Amino acid sequence: MAKTQAGLITLHFGKRVAWNYSPELSRLFGGFISRFRASGPADLSLTVGLREQENLFEIEGSACFFREVPEELDFINVLSYWTRNLLARELADALVLHASAVRARQGAILMMGPKGSGKSTLAKALCDEGYGFLAEDGAPVGLEDQVVFPSMPMSFLPEKLAGPTRLFRIVSLRYVPGARTALGEIRGKEASLELLRENFNLRAVGSRGLALVARLSERGLLGLRFPDREEGLRVIKEIAELEPRPR
Amino acid sequence: MRKKEGLLTQRIEDGLIVYDPQADEAYVLNETGALVWENAELSEEEIAAIIAERYDVGKDEAAEDARAFLAELVGKGLLLRDG
Numbered sequence A: 001m002a003k004t005q006a007g008l009i010t011l012h013f014g015k016r017v018a019w020n021y022s023p024e025l026s027r028l029f030g031g032f033i034s035r036f037r038a039s040g041p042a043d044l045s046l047t048v049g050l051r052e053q054e055n056l057f058e059i060e061g062s063a064c065f066f067r068e069v070p071e072e073l074d075f076i077n078v079l080s081y082w083t084r085n086l087l088a089r090e091l092a093d094a095l096v097l098h099a100s101a102v103r104a105r106q107g108a109i110l111m112m113g114p115k116g117s118g119k120s121t122l123a124k125a126l127c128d129e130g131y132g133f134l135a136e137d138g139a140p141v142g143l144e145d146q147v148v149f150p151s152m153p154m155s156f157l158p159e160k161l162a163g164p165t166r167l168f169r170i171v172s173l174r175y176v177p178g179a180r181t182a183l184g185e186i187r188g189k190e191a192s193l194e195l196l197r198e199n200f201n202l203r204a205v206g207s208r209g210l211a212l213v214a215r216l217s218e219r220g221l222l223g224l225r226f227p228d229r230e231e232g233l234r235v236i237k238e239i240a241e242l243e244p245r246p247r
Numbered sequence B: 001m002r003k004k005e006g007l008l009t010q011r012i013e014d015g016l017i018v019y020d021p022q023a024d025e026a027y028v029l030n031e032t033g034a035l036v037w038e039n040a041e042l043s044e045e046e047i048a049a050i051i052a053e054r055y056d057v058g059k060d061e062a063a064e065d066a067r068a069f070l071a072e073l074v075g076k077g078l079l080l081r082d083g
Helices: A023-035 A072-088 A119-128 A188-197 A202-219 A229-240 B031-038 B044-055 B059-075
Strands: A005-012 A015-021 A044-050 A056-059 A062-065 A094-097 A099-104 A107-112 A132-135 A139-142 A165-175 A182-186 A221-226 B008-012 B015-020 B025-029
Touching: A005 A072, A015 A072, A023 A044, A044 A072, A094 A202, A099 A119, A099 A139, A099 A165, A107 A119, A107 A139, A107 A229, A119 A132, A119 A165, A119 A229, A132 A139, A165 A229, A182 A188, A188 A202, A188 A221, A188 B008, A188 B015, A188 B025, A202 B008, A202 B015, A221 A229, B015 B031, B025 B031, B031 B044, B031 B059, B044 B059
Parallel strands: A015 A044, A107 A165, A165 A221
Antiparallel strands: A005 A015, A044 A056, A056 A062, A094 A139, A099 A107, A099 A132, A182 A221, B008 B015, B015 B025
16 A cells, blocks of 8 residues: 555544545545544544555555545545444444434434435435534433534545434424324334334444433334435435424 | 344333344334233243233134244244254
């Protein structure tokens, strides 16, 4: 691997990740990378370098291919994907849900669901309207305090990046073209099943993670089925304006 | 019957989560399932009697439900037959 130099530090699940990247990557992505620079000591340091061809690179000895000559977003996508996989499975102080997240007036709104359920689309739409970005694909919820930590975006560039934010609502998304919009509460077993299915690190968090699942499912999720971006956006914005429940 | 070692459980308001960290698989049991799970070390007859009393159903029906559910738990590797 080419000799590397200190690169960027990004926030992922509240952890500072130092990416030490090669001069070639600096040349290709320098401007973009500087946008996500964060200060402070790193919790994890990874080395990224290009191999002989520019569509083949290496993270800590593992080779990865770009499908095409990398664009800026391809690169950030790959870094985010790797970081998520490296960190999420080891993270022991938060349950990482398969969700995007934005900061609303009342706190963090998580939009949880499988691939294709509308997580990124709605997060982008909300960020375009001024909501602070928290996460696009993996949202960590603190096991004790239910604080959601920020992560790097993967497919779009939000204007505003939010800091750690206490959880307000979890919305389970289902994008169904042509369907009528439906919003309802999911509690108990059904909520537990969704949370157990849509997380990355239950094994790492063990019984403390299960306790969080129980608390969240008792509090209840919102289930939203929506037919298009505009309808999804409208309903999430309504949820964002709800008053918090009395404790 | 005995439970597989290392399983984690968590009560939820309407049931029980059983998580197998080794297989990284989680199961959500309803109230009846939870009752069977919590008494899984007893005999099938004893479990059936507990179900029959709790849910006011006949002993035969309770025995059939208990047997079927215990077999399912064995099939998933969560319960092991003694001996």
